[in-house]
Amino acid sequence: MSYGKAAKTYMVPKTTIVDHVTGKSQIGKKAGRKSTIPIQVENSIVEKILAAAERGFGVTKKQLIIKVARLAKLKGITFKNGVPGDDWWRAFKYRHPEIVIRRPEQLSTTRSRMLNKAVVQKYFKDLHIIIKQNKLAPSDIWNADETCKQFSHNPAAVLARRGVKSLPGRTSTSRQSITILACVNASGDKMPPMCIVKGKTPRCVESFATIDAPPETIWTYQEKAWMCDLLGELWFKSVFLQNCGPRRPQLLVLDSHSSHEVLGLLEAAISENILIMALPPHTSHHLQPLDKAVFGPFSKAYGRACSEFMTNHPNHEINKSTWPRIFKSAWEASVTPDNIKSGFRATGIWPMNVSALPDYVYLPSEAFDLPIENRQQTSVPSSSQPNLSLTLLAETAVSLTTTDLVEDHDSSTKHGDELGTPDDLIPDDMASLDAQIPPADVGALLDALGNGALELSGTSDANNNASTWNWTAEIDDIFSIPKSTPKMHKSRSSNSITSHRLLTSEEIPNVTYNLF
Known part of the structure; x- marks a missing residue:
């Protein structure tokens, strides 16, 4: 069949058929000029970039251009001005649409180290044993934690003209902080909050319009409006024990703050048959129900309530007399049974689920993992033994x-x-x-x-992949995450906390007594 007859029969331009027969055009070939760096090498670079971003070692656009320039220089590839330009960057994004620019969330190095899969699995194992052995119901499992709010808030998003560069949002002049201690259980119930204001005498509390706060709110004070050991014991005796109900035993899950390990608090918990479990340190952002699904909605609701108040009352600002009503509005809108249950479910506490945390949350800790033992590989890799x-x-x-x-x-x-x-x-x-x-x-x-x-x-694969092999060492050297090396530290003291603890066990109070 001739080219012309094939074009009429299959309704395909004659030039297209000729180009494919002669090899000028190939099936699956993308339009445009050939990339400066081989596409197989770009695919390897993309894999390295995505893996680094998931582990908290993300690469910026500027870093990528510098790294690619180094790689090209090693391979004798030249770019104009020595570095890839904007045209290369746009083509690179077009060839790899899975690459996007995103602003990462803040994660401290300590938190990224401590959220280790082995640590978390051991915590889940011990926690679920406690729940099963004591036959605890959802109403018997509690979580308590603190959050802080200021009179000066983050303005909520509002409607504005498209393209406007600057948009004002009125806030309060004062930046005074108030600490709020909340306590919820797995069935969706909540206890009255405790508000800690800044001051040295009871008179500092009298200046607040406490009548406008949520019902039965406990008000107290501290020199810097912080949670301290004395207030931790006060809250447990005057709030928790008064609102947890008569059923025993019960479980209270807390973080590893010092105010949760006061001797008086632990003695009262043991006498009342209250089990207190301390989370592994620096893991509350994924293991604590309040941090996971309650305090986030509360912060958004608080910002909206403050913005609405400032809009509806131009001559007023957020101060001691107006803050309690704003706090009540945000508290009732966010600390709901649905959000509370969602927090316990997302952290794997109730229903009990060891796999509640997705695998990607453990990736940042892998960069700091060290092998238990260094094994010397005596065998040569199979790739070097064709x-x-x-x-x-x-x-x-x-x-x-x-x-x-x-x-x-x-x-x-x-x-x-x-x-x-x-x-x-x-x-x-x-x-x-x-x-x-x-x-x-x-x-x-x-x-x-x-x-x-x-x-x-055994030689055909080597010929086909020779170009990729020639780039592997350079790609690993430039784009791989640096390995964590063991450092010389001082000997760890016996009081160092590295895992979860049952604070009401017989060992903890005995250790506390020995400290005095």
Whole structure:
């Protein structure tokens, strides 16, 4: 069939058919000029970038351009002005649409280290044993934590003209802080909050319009409006024990703040048959229900309530007399049964679920993991030992491998009574290779090599991937995450906290007594 007839029959332009037949155009080939760096190499770079971002070592656009420039220089590829330009960057994003620019969330190095999968799984195991052995119901499992709010808030998003560069949002002049202690259980119930204001005498509380706060709110004070040991014991006795109900035992999950480990608090908990579990340190952002699903909505609701108040009352600002009503509005809108249950479910406490945390939350800690023991690899990687098996496509097929020949040679020398000839002592595989190949087979191999009946297995992949192999070492050196190395630290004291603890066990109070 001619080109013209094929074009009329299949309704395809004649030039398209000619280009595909002659090889000028290929099926699956993308439009545009060929990329400066091979596409296989770009795919490897993208994998390195995405893996680094998931582990908290994200690469910025500027860093990527600098790294690619280094890689190109090592390979003799030149860019205009020595670095890839905006046209390369746009083409790179087009070729790899999975790459986007995002602003990461803040995560301290301590938190990224401590949220380790082994630590978390051990915590879940012990926690679920406690829940099952004590036959705890959802209403018996509590979580308490603190959050802080200021009179000066973050304005909520409002409607504005498109393209406006600056938009004002009125806030309060004062930045006074108030600490709020909340306590909720897995069935969706909540206890009255405790508000800690800044001051040294009870008179500082009298200046607040406490009547406008949520019902039964406990008000107290501290010099810096912080949670302290004395207030922790006060809250447990006057709030928790008064509102947890008569059922025993019950479980209270807390973070590792010092105010939660006061001797008076632990003694009261033991006497009341209240089990207190301390979370692994620096893991509350994923393991604490209040942090996971309650305090986030509360902060948004608080910002909206403050913005609405400032809009509706131009002559007023947020102060001690107006803050309690704003706090009540945000508290009732966010600390709801649905949000509370969602927090316990997302942290795997109730329903009990060891796999509640997705695997990607553990990725930042992998950069700091060190092997338990350093094992020396004595075997050579398979990629550096190509299979030298020769397949003879003739009447009598002969398959020879260097491994088989060496094994035959070793067995013959091992079981022989005599030491053997000097050739047997040569530590070279070629000596055994020459000794094992019969002359007739060598001639057959040479004939097969001449007529094309010989096939060398294990070399075709190397030829196809040679270009990728030439880039691997440089890509790993430039784009891989640096390995964490062990540092010389001072000996860890016996009081260092590295895991979760049952604070009401017999060991903890005894240790506390010994400190005095």
